[in-house]
Amino acid sequence: MMHLYDLLVSPFVEFGFMRRALAGCLALALGSGPIGLFLVLRRMSLMGDAMSHAVLPGAAIGFMMAGLSLPAMSLGGFVAGVVVALLAGLAVRFTDIREDASFAAFYLLSLAVGVLLVSRSGSNVDLMHILFGSVLAVDDAALLLVAGVASFTLLTLALIYRPLLLESLDPVFLRAVGARGALWHLAFLMLVVLNLVAGFQALGTLMAVGLMMLPAITARLWAASVGGMLAVAVMLAFASGLGGLLLSYHFELPSGPAIILLAGLAYLFSLLFAPLGGALPRYVRGRHLEH
Amino acid sequence: MSLRLNNLTVSYQRHPAVHHVSGQFAPGRATAIFGPNGAGKSTLLKTMMGLLKPDSGSVELAGFARRDIAYLPQQSEIDRSLPVSVSDLVATGLWHSTGLFGQVTHAGRGRVADALAAVGLKDFAARPINALSSGQFQRVLFARILTQDARLILLDEPFNAVDARTTFDLLELIRHWQEEGRTVIAVLHDYEQVRAYFPHTLLLAREVVAWGETASVLTDDNLRRAAQTAAHWQDRAPVCTVSGEGTA
Numbered sequence: 001m002m003h004l005y006d007l008l009v010s011p012f013v014e015f016g017f018m019r020r021a022l023a024g025c026l027a028l029a030l031g032s033g034p035i036g037l038f039l040v041l042r043r044m045s046l047m048g049d050a051m052s053h054a055v056l057p058g059a060a061i062g063f064m065m066a067g068l069s070l071p072a073m074s075l076g077g078f079v080a081g082v083v084v085a086l087l088a089g090l091a092v093r094f095t096d097i098r099e100d101a102s103f104a105a106f107y108l109l110s111l112a113v114g115v116l117l118v119s120r121s122g123s124n125v126d127l128m129h130i131l132f133g134s135v136l137a138v139d140d141a142a143l144l145l146v147a148g149v150a151s152f153t154l155l156t157l158a159l160i161y162r163p164l165l166l167e168s169l170d171p172v173f174l175r176a177v178g179a180r181g182a183l184w185h186l187a188f189l190m191l192v193v194l195n196l197v198a199g200f201q202a203l204g205t206l207m208a209v210g211l212m213m214l215p216a217i218t219a220r221l222w223a224a225s226v227g228g229m230l231a232v233a234v235m236l237a238f239a240s241g242l243g244g245l246l247l248s249y250h251f252e253l254p255s256g257p258a259i260i261l262l263a264g265l266a267y268l269f270s271l272l273f274a275p276l277g278g279a280l281p282r283y284v285r286g287r288h289l290e291h
Numbered sequence: 292m293s294l295r296l297n298n299l300t301v302s303y304q305r306h307p308a309v310h311h312v313s314g315q316f317a318p319g320r321a322t323a324i325f326g327p328n329g330a331g332k333s334t335l336l337k338t339m340m341g342l343l344k345p346d347s348g349s350v351e352l353a354g355f356a357r358r359d360i361a362y363l364p365q366q367s368e369i370d371r372s373l374p375v376s377v378s379d380l381v382a383t384g385l386w387h388s389t390g391l392f393g394q395v396t397h398a399g400r401g402r403v404a405d406a407l408a409a410v411g412l413k414d415f416a417a418r419p420i421n422a423l424s425s426g427q428f429q430r431v432l433f434a435r436i437l438t439q440d441a442r443l444i445l446l447d448e449p450f451n452a453v454d455a456r457t458t459f460d461l462l463e464l465i466r467h468w469q470e471e472g473r474t475v476i477a478v479l480h481d482y483e484q485v486r487a488y489f490p491h492t493l494l495l496a497r498e499v500v501a502w503g504e505t506a507s508v509l510t511d512d513n514l515r516r517a518a519q520t521a522a523h524w525q526d527r528a529p530v531c532t533v534s535g536e537g538t539a
Contacts, residue, residue, distance in 0.1 A: 041373055153411045163391055166383055176340055177386045178357040224419065225374055 011249045018245060021255065024146050025136045025241025026201045028211055031150035032195045033233035034157055036216030038188060041066055041226070046100070048212050050107040051189075052196050052205040054084035056114030059062075059200070064121045065275045071142055073195050081193030084110050089186060136248070136255050142201045149198035153191050160184050165226065203256045210260035211237055218267045221274035236266055292318050292354030294301060294443070294474065296482040299348035300531075301331070302340050310497045311348070311533055321465060323489035325482075325509065327518050328397035331363055332478040332497045336445050339476075352443075358387040361441035363432055365448045365478075371421045377431055378403050378416040384438030399438075406437035411460060426457040433461055446477040450484070462488050464539040482509065 012018045027153035039048055058080025059073045088102040097105075128285040138146075157164075166174050167181040198209025215236035244259025252264040275281050294316040301309040309331040318320050319373040324332045327402075337343045337348050340362045352360075361384075382389075384406070385399045395403075407413055410430040415423070423431065429449065436444060446465075450458045467489055468475050479485050485492055485505060492508040493501040496517040 043370075064347070116452050159392065162389075165375075166386075168370060169375055169380070170367065170383065171447075172362075172364050172368050173383065175342060176360070177361045179391075223374075227375065264307070 001032060005249070008246065010263050011246065015050065017138075018249065020138050020140070020143055021136050021202075021245055022242065024143055025245065025259070026238055027143075027197075028199055028202060028208075029148040029215075029234050029237035029241055030234035031146075031153040032199060032208070032212040033215055034230050035153060035188075035191055035195050036212035036214075036237075037219060037226075037229050037233045038157075038164065039213065040193065040216045042164075042185075045217065046212060047103060048192065048209045050063060050103045051081055051085065051192055052121070052200075052209045053114070054107040054110040055081045055193065055196055055200065055205055056081075057110055057117055058114075060114050060117035060121070063089040070082065070139075070145065070201055074145060074201070077197045077200065078193055080110060080114075082190060084195060085186070085189040089182070095183065132192060133257060134204075146198045149194050153195060156187065160187055164188055185276075187256040197248075201258065206262050210263060211240065213269050214260065214263035215240065218263075218270045219275075221270045221277040224276060236263065240266065261282065293351065294318060294355070295351040295353075296335075297349045297351060299338065299350065300346045300482065301334050301343055305338075306528065307331075307346070307497060307531070309338065309495075312495070312499050312532070313348075314499060314502045316493075317471075317478060317491050318474050318476065319472045319492055321477070321489045322491040322493055323485040323505070324476065324493045324495055325485055326495040326500070330517065331462050332495055333447050335495065336362070336443065336476070336478060337364075339445060340508070355443050359442040360445065361416045361439040361443070362445045363436065363447060363449055365451070369420075371423075371428070373420070375420050376416065377418050377420060377423070378407065380420055381406055381434045381438055385437035387439070402438050402440075403434075403472050404462060406434035407431075409437055410434045411465070416452075421422045425452045426503050429453050429461070430457060433464060437464075441473070443474045444476070446475065446481065448478050450479070450481070458484075482483075485509065498507045 012022055016213065034145075036048065039045055041287065055077040058076035059169045060070035060076070061072070061080075062069065062076030084103075084106045088099070088106040091097050091102045091106070092099050121234075163179055163181070163184040166179075167184055171181050195212065196205060196208050199205070199211065202208070203211060216229075216233045218236055219232035223229040240259050240263035243262045244254060247253055247262070248255040248258040270278060272278055272280050294490045296312050299309055299312045300307050308329075312331075312335070324335065326332055334343060338345055339352075340360070347515070381403045382395050382399065385395060385402065388399065389395055404413075404416065406438055406486045407416055410433050412430050412434065415431075416428070420428070420431070429452075433449075446534055449461065453461070462484060465475055469526065477489070479489070486509065489505055492505040493502045493505065494508050494517050497520060500520065501510075
């Protein structure tokens, strides 16, 4: 018993930074998990990645103006992400460009600007921080940001759940009944950006996408309903956070990759064994029914 | 209550798909829109739904609010990979009473069940939509139109890839809608279906070839003219000089 306690509990009891990191992971899981799931359902799984790159120039401008300041970098990142989402969305609406191509074009543009800004102004260490962050260095301000974003995300998702899902399911119907599908889609993209910005202090932009997408993709293999998938995504994201923190503590690994790696392992395991969509259960099926 | 097209022209890259079309649909009756491929039939429906903008002219839907109109597009863009049940999809037809956040009431649930029973899918309520055949799926979409309780129903080639039995059941539903005084406008390709179920026909070939009682519209002469007009196509057509203003 003592051994298990040392292994699983005492790191959080003894160290404040571990407790803060754990709370941060819980908040990230609650916000990013559902966002990731909607991205998967809308066949926009790669969009999170694109948006994470789009955030970069804003964060860099924030850094240039205020140094390593969380509010400045977050605000800059949010603005840059929203601008890219808006421009890409407008291009889809008013030209013949498709959504995936439009986002690819604008995020690449944004990324180029971002890298240019970072290379002109900061050292590589700062770039590393923006890209990779550290959940163990989360301070109270960052924690409040992450928790605030998670709360806001859940409330907003609860409000736009029906039109958002219907817009993925049957956009023509939504237009035919006169509802503004594009509006909900845009609100959703804002949430994506917001959650990436919240995640990049804790995990860095790259890893924040991992916590958003991996549990969500895995959830499709375990649950048959949207509600079930939401629950699985959030729980998996938090479990990855908890496990990753412990791994990083005991083996002195960087926390971000440890968390994402665990989420990735859960995905690989599910690919093989998940009862609904996994590969192996397909070979173990019962005899067919009468009708 | 009137449903008029006033000198309507809709074009793709300046080539008109619907060209100076004027006329009035018979309210409370079923009108078939008949014509060769490329005659502008789907374009006309989309324009009536406001999904396409006319170049000139107008669609006049006096007495119909948005909520009174149901529309079944030709190839529905429904993403059938989404984990949604048959009854949930049919319940989206309650949109105008639930709105964005409203609860699906007990009465609403009852309407969904009734609609599913009416299209012969009583036991399918809990099935995921990706487990349906195309015929069953079309029945589900008709059930959704039933829950919408619309007074004007626009159907774009509703019986493509649907077997004879399902087509018959759904045509009977259309007959029933007509008896209830609903206006049905359907794009169809089957001559026999039109003659049996649709008292009015609009024969379209970019322009109106004939519009009126089905028997007087679907004559050999009219059908030949429709085929000729639709086949006529030039890359460098001259600019049309017919006035786009006013009503014809």
